[in-house]
Amino acid sequence: MSRIHATGLIFDVDGTLAQSVEFFYEIALEVLALAGIPPVPRDRVYELMRRGVENPLVQLFPPGYPNPADRIKRITDSRMDAWLRRYHEETQAVPGSLELLHHLHQHGFQLGIATSSGRALPFLDTWGVRHLFNGIVGREDVTHRKPHPEPVLKCLEHLQLTPHQAVYIGDSPIDIQAGKAAGVATVGVLTGTSTDAVMRQEQADYILPSIAELPRLLAT
Secondary structure: OOOEEEEEEEEEEOOEEOHHHHHHHHHHHHHHHOOOOOOHHHHHHHHHHHHHOHHHHHHHOOOOOOOOOHHHHHHHHHHHHHHHHHHHHHOOOOOOHHHHHHHHHHHOEEEEEEOOOOOOOHHHHHHHHHHHEEEEOOOOOOOOOOOOOOHHHHHHHHOOOOOOHHHEEEEOOOHHHHHHHHOOOOEEEEOOOOOOHHHHOOOEEEOOOHHHHHHHEEOO
């Protein structure tokens, strides 16, 4: 396997650094239950997350359900504070990721985050790693979310790097698509929404079981 020659590493968060995709599935099930709809398989939710569709919860409502968008809004308005509190306070790091981030920082790599979540990410402080990142780009920082390249390109600006100097690491097709559109090398990881087959279909430059395996790809 050829090695990656890069000075900057940009990470997705959910499913890549954070073990949070199961939590999003639980939210989907809660919304459906409150709307009186039977649960759906996990991969149905993951498939919507992988594609980055607009209003994914609407897609889970059966045909003929009266005004699903309004029902979802009423549920999310009542539950969002509790969901955010859980997300911010209970999200755990992917095993090995924190050690990896410290290792990369110590070896001089510039680190960034490009996420479709908000930029706050309080668990980065809980994990003791926020100071390791030279740039964090969240949904409030961009006009276009992934798979558009804007989040990755904006993070490159923070790192003061050109695309050929960086790699983007994520767990979903929209991560790989955003990275390719930005002109950076791409690494798909299997700790989130996607299988190996999905990542191969997206033609990620590299596929790893987890970001903990990243050092074996890097030329130092």
